[in-house]
Amino acid sequence: MGRAPCCDKANVKKGPWSPEEDAKLKAYIEKYGTGGNWIALPQKIGLKRCGKSCRLRWLNYLRPNIKHGGFTEEEDNIICSLYISIGSRWSIIAAQLPGRTDNDIKNYWNTRLKKKLLGRRKQSSSGFNNNNPRNGSGNDPDDSNALSNSALERLQLHMQLQGLQNQNPFSNLYNNPALLWPTNKFQTLIMSGNSNNNKNPDDQSQKDQQFYKPTGLSNTSLHHQQEREKIHGSSSQVDMPSSVPLVTAAIDPMDSNNVENDQQVSDALQAELNEILRNNNRSMMSYNHHHQDQIQMSDFCCFAEMNLSDSNKDSLMNMWWSNDLMAKSASSSSWGSRTISTSTAPVLQPEEGMFQDNYELVAGYSL
């Protein structure tokens, strides 16, 4: 049995919004607010629209102080850094850019910024990542390659920015440890969210709120505050650098609950990583025409460009995928993959220091 539709599809208008519809929706919300019920809203206004559609229209286009287009260099920097750090968590990224919506940023990234950055890579590496039909869509939930597409993309960006530090416009910001998130502490925060009143280890949004919310706000009041901000258009931006130590202090990474099953968890994680790496090696075979046993991570162009030993490059690739896997394991949806059953999989909690060495090895900047 399928899920009940949120509205009567037959009597709902779809497609672009007309100026009249926009005016009706805007006028109503500005006067009465959303009333906390988007589903009922279109009926009240007399719009033949789905409540979700109204919500999207309001949030993305009609609410005050929305900016469209004209992304600045600084915004590019932030988007880039955050994407590399946390992946396609557009709502979080959008929260750091006042006036920008997640949809806008997502579109901007997919259509322009990504190309602008990845366009710098060598032809050969793009052949592997983009021109290989096996890797093209990333839609197949059973395709283990899909798991690492985002990670690989982020890795490539990471490498390029790292390699171009002296001449690229992102270098200053990229070296800002407060903005470069895939740090040991950040990973620990994500993974240890359940040690601090988080009953559901899969509840990513709960972790997000825990991570971003200012002190003194419950999740509920935070939600209400966010709702108010959305309606009134004030910035929901949280000053990230200052919020990080704030929450870090609230969650003790050395909490004994977190490290209880470290060895067991590390073993399980390593096994999963090995499997993923094997799968990726197989897909590399089809691209490089190498024997599986001969494939090295260092065969990747993005690694070849780095001044690292082969073993370090391979460690890097291991680390990067593990970073992605850890994130995905910690979340059921926000991190993209649904290939790992969060209901049955153990909550992987890395040891303190698990990523430390790798990041120092790779990044070359102080965390």
Add this chain to the structure above:
DNA sequence: AACGAAAACAACCGCATCGCT
């Protein structure tokens, strides 16, 4: 000017989660 391809933008869909009863 006409056409097709590519890029950009807008909106929809399905799923996970929240929060109320």
Add this chain to the structure above:
DNA sequence: TAGCGATGCGGTTGTTTTCGT
């Protein structure tokens, strides 16, 4: 605490605009 409706999110698709020939 289970059930259910509402909400939020990210991925995807559809449409429009721009560009190249």
